[in-house]
Amino acid sequence: xxxxLLAVQEAGELKDGLSSIGAGIAYGAAAIGPGIGIGxxxxxxxxxxxxxxxxxxxxxTTMFLGIAFTEALALFGFVLFFLAKG
Amino acid sequence: xxxxxxxxxxxxSAIAAQLARHAVYVAPAILIAAGIYGGPGAVISAGIGLVxxxxxxxxxxxxxxxxxxxxxxxxxxxxLGGFLARLVVLTALVFALAQVNFIDAVVLVxxxxxxxxxxxxxxxxxxxxxxxxxGLKPGVIGRSEEE
Numbered sequence: 001x002x003x004x005l006l007a008v009q010e011a012g013e014l015k016d017g018l019s020s021i022g023a024g025i026a027y028g029a030a031a032i033g034p035g036i037g038i039g040x041x042x043x044x045x046x047x048x049x050x051x052x053x054x055x056x057x058x059x060x061t062t063m064f065l066g067i068a069f070t071e072a073l074a075l076f077g078f079v080l081f082f083l084a085k086g
Numbered sequence: 087x088x089x090x091x092x093x094x095x096x097x098x099s100a101i102a103a104q105l106a107r108h109a110v111y112v113a114p115a116i117l118i119a120a121g122i123y124g125g126p127g128a129v130i131s132a133g134i135g136l137v138x139x140x141x142x143x144x145x146x147x148x149x150x151x152x153x154x155x156x157x158x159x160x161x162x163x164x165x166l167g168g169f170l171a172r173l174v175v176l177t178a179l180v181f182a183l184a185q186v187n188f189i190d191a192v193v194l195v196x197x198x199x200x201x202x203x204x205x206x207x208x209x210x211x212x213x214x215x216x217x218x219x220x221g222l223k224p225g226v227i228g229r230s231e232e233e
Contacts, residue, residue, distance in 0.1 A: 031173060035166070042165045046158040056154075057097055061213060061221055064098040064150055067165060068143065068206050074173060075199040078180070082195045 023084035030077020037070040096154075097221030102147030104212065104222060105205050106140040116201065120193055127188040134183065135197030139205065142172060 045063035049056045113136050120132035146168060153164035176198075184191035214223040 035169065038165060038169050042162050046162060049158060057221070058216065060150065060154060061097045061101065063165075064101060064147060065206065065210070065213065067150075067169070068146065068202070071146075071169060072199065072203045072206065074169075075195075075202055078177070079192075079195045079199045082180075082184075082191050 019084060023081045026084055027077050027081035030080065031074050034070045034074040037073070038067050041066040041070060096147070096151035098147035098150045099144075100221045101209060101213065102143040105143045105209055108205050108208055109136050109140045109201065112136075112201070112204070116197060120197065124190050124193055128190045128193040130188065131183075131190045131194040132197045134189070135194045136201060138176065138179065138198055139201045142176070142202070143205075145172065 041063055045059050045066075048059045052059075113133070116132050116136060117129050120128040124131075149164050149168045150161065153160040180191065180194060180198075183189045183194060212222050214221065
């Protein structure tokens with residue numbers, strides 16, 4: 001009986017541990033995508049500004065919004081992390 | 087011959103300021119919804135979430151505007167470094183707040199994510215991308231100054 005209780009307790013701990021690992025992986029993966037996305041947005045914005053300096057105002061505005069939209073993905077990963085951890 | 091150049095205008099800051107203003111407008115609805123869902127703890131959590139979203143926009147815009155005065159490389163470094171730094175600060179802040187017993191962490195992070203995206207979608211209506219008005223639409227700037 002004692003062995004069964006111990007096994008059940010260990011299974012619970014294992015589940016908690018696995019859910020924490022899963023949540024960490026989800027958050028990490030969700031932060032990688034926006035990092036790449038922001039790199040693409042900023043890289044292209046800088047190329048555009050170098051080609052047409054007079055357009056730097058609208059380009060920076062677009063870049064700011066693009067960055068903020070991309071960042072939202074990381075925030076959703078953050079939400080998933082907390083939901084997975086319960 | 088010397089030519090005078092006007093200093094670059096920080097359009098990002100104007101957009102971020104308007105985003106923060108809109109966060110104030112939507113705050114009552116979000117706080118009421120949070121209150122119905124989880125009581126006073128959820129209201130406080132949602133309020134903190136709204137402040138975090140507004141601060142995030144303002145810091146991000148200020149960082150880009152500051153780096154734009156330096157060089158394109160500074161913009162790239164500031165944006166990517168700023169994204170990482172803000173994510174670390176946000177994570178640390180939410181983890182610290184989650185230890186407080188009356189804070190509802192799920193409401194807090196949901197408010198941050200949903201408000202962030204919602205405000206951005208709303209903001210796209212007011213953004214002008216023409217050469218004449220590269221930031222907010224001219225009518226919007228006049229209206230917000232009257233307010």
